[in-house]
Amino acid sequence: MAEQSCLVTNDWICGEYLRSRSQELADATVQHIGITVVSVLIGLAVAFPLALLARRGPRFAAPVLGLTTVLYTVPSLAMFSLLLPLFGLSAALVVTGLVLYSLTILVRNILAGLAAVPQEAKEAARGMGYGPGRLLWEVELPLALPAVMAGLRIATVSTVALTTVGSLVGKGGLGNLIEDALPSFFKAQVLTAAVLCVVLAVVADLLLLGLQRLLTPWTRISGAVEAAPAKTDAGPPAPATVKAG
Template sequence: MSATDAPPNPWFSWDYVARNWGDIERALTQHVSLTVQAVVLALVVALPLAGLAHLRPRLAGPVVGTAGVLYTVPSLALFALLAPYTGIGRTTVLIGLVLYALLVLVRNVLVGLAGVDPAVTDAARGMGYGRVRMLLQVELPQALPSIVAGVRVATVTTVALVTVGVVVGYGGLGQLMFRGFRSDYHAEIMTATVLCVLLALVADLLVVLVGRLLTPWRSARDRQAAAA
């Protein structure tokens, strides 16, 4: 077959989507579940770590430094280090994603806690709040805008990093990208790429909406500022 007789290899193909919807749906579901679980687990770990570092300022440097070191480890190397202990598959990818999200979340929680108005904490102290009670009932709620901002960054970053999980056989939409690169099938590469971008945009929007629901006082203040 001559080059002029070769079948077309377009970047966009609805025919590819229709014929491979089952594979696309499985990869997308895997990508979404990994992203949600990784961000939630990272937040569950980051909140107490940042809270402890806030209560004990001497620990802030080691906590942030350790998270920073983990963040700088290349993903391929990290998965290679984890694989002998956690196997090939979901667990290895999930642990890696949680470790990468920790730095962003811990740092944002600490920034939020440090930015709480001293007048608020002084008032709580005058009402008899202890240090831990003040952290849980006063400082963390006040730090929510910064925490939500950290979750937004961590979520979008995680959506992108999930694709690297293809090296251990569990990369969500990265599986389609890798298969497309191996076969030089442009439509498969582009479909997975577009879905990753859309997933990141939708996830970011959802986090923003949840943040507004959790901080109604901030929304009211913004509306008042806009009206003024």
């Protein structure tokens, strides 16, 4: 008796599914990556001026942080429904929602990074004639990069996950495959799309971690210095004296 295809038996792991639907998987993955990248980049571009505004004082920080926090708490279905009259059933609808969700993470991390810049470094730069703009771009931002990159990593991984919700309007990348497979409980498609989402999140995080290490080499140097054993100034031990009996 011939062995039945794993597609017929509806197995969770099915190599035949990967072979027969490879193009569909590739297209969904590319769409997922595209929506994620565009959303995170736009979110970063919007979050940066908001963070600069918020750090001007509590009068600005309270509304900026409050608004971004409220946006983050809105359920995705409600968010997309509110944006639907503006963008219709388009990728712009999904991207806009993801941008709004990313703001609370990015704004807070940019603020934290700028606040952590040592006052001595800023005073030294001002003493060398640095104006506000040059101080920001050449001193504060480079020193704030570790916190900014940490926020970017969190926002990216979160966006990879939230992109699947775009399947509600047919623009969810791998989420489309999951939604299409659920009515018939197509196990191989559900599992494959879910695993690919996890892989995308892990790969994106590792790539950003590598970029962070490349852009902030001084963090590795300072870590190595702190980990090095401390040297003592004490000389060699004095030789023991032996008393004659």
